[in-house]
Amino acid sequence: MSFSVSIEPSGREFHAQKGETLLSAALLAGVALPYGCKDGACGSCKCKLLSGKVSHNAHQTKALSEQEQAQGHILTCCAVAQSDVILHCRQVLDVNLPLARKMPVRVDQLNLMAPDVMQVFLQLPQNDAFDFIPGQYVDFLLKDGLRRSYSLANAPFPKTQDPNTAQSVGATHTLVTKRYIELHIRHMPGGVFTDQVFGSLKHKDILRIEGPLGGFFLHASDKPIIFLASGTGFAPIKSMLESIAASQDASLKARELHLYWGVRDLYDLYQHEWVKEIQKQLPQLRYTPVLSEPSEASQWDGRNGFVHLAVLQDYPDLSAHQVYACGAPIVVESAKTDFMSQANLPIDEFFADAFLSQKDKQ
């Protein structure tokens, strides 16, 4: 038995089996509903139920408050159809998402870019297509069914380019000549996976991933874009910037772009020079690094404080902007709340991936 699910205003439709979450059914059908944690913790998959009935599995109230639930909002990662349903979700793409697949990858390079940030290049299987949309992430499949998610930091391979010679725009590496993906991984001491990355992981090790995953990507519009990166939340934004620079789409290349990168201290701006380099290809890209805890030794004379407050200082009115925010959950949540309440950012123009850890999901 299945129910039909329609998404307004895109008009996209799919079927959900009995007991299946709306998000799982959408992703199986290739319909790009927005999502993040798939676990009722981040709120990225929030949609409005226009008609029909759903049952709702357990979720965190920070992802969906009682008030929002009373107003008819649901989390598609937790909602199961009990009848045919119609949802309102402006953030659905017209195109299908690339299908996620499991595959082995080989560690190609490990570069320490900051005291606690590792740039990891993973070599993909030969002759195995791996298509993704900038902003998406992959999951590492670990022992005992554990998974850990990391955003893709490079742009997808151009369709016309031989993937065996793909090179990252302005990348600092020179040796990567095979199909690869790039990740930026922050060490969380005591963490199951990042202790391994900063301890025993070495060149040529084989890992298993599943991807591409996630519903964080650029949405067509002519509105100016604010990119808000916190820490390694820079990774998917780098992928987006790299793909905009390589794009042949004149309207995309014409968009105003302003990157805010919030970190603790100067050494955390681990690809500061990369941003300066890509600005030569994207002259409309403004760049504002913001340090929350600059040490005296850094002799920092740039912006200080919380990165999302720097955005509010510069843009007291965000009603005609799109915002793409990524990284520490507290930064993403604060930005969403304050941008909407203090700067009139429309809810449909805030796109985000919060880097929730297992602890955040409990």
Ligand SMILES: Cc1cc2nc3c(=O)[nH]c(=O)nc-3n(C[C@H](O)[C@H](O)[C@H](O)COP(=O)(O)OP(=O)(O)OC[C@H]3O[C@@H](n4cnc5c(N)ncnc54)[C@H](O)[C@@H]3O)c2cc1C
């Ligand atoms: C969509 C998405 C994309 C992401 N992309 C990135 C990325 O590009 N780069 C990146 O660096 N991170 C990213 N993350 C975060 C990443 O997935 C991991 O959560 C993070 O790296 C920690 O993994 P871990 O296995 O090392 O730590 P975990 O084992 O998950 O532990 C995390 C921390 O919590 C502590 N801890 C664990 N359990 C408990 C407990 N019960 N009580 C108290 N403390 C506890 C650990 O000591 C550790 O410090 C992303 C997350 C999501 C959801």
Ligand code: FES
């Ligand atoms: S709450 Fe549904 S994807 Fe995070």
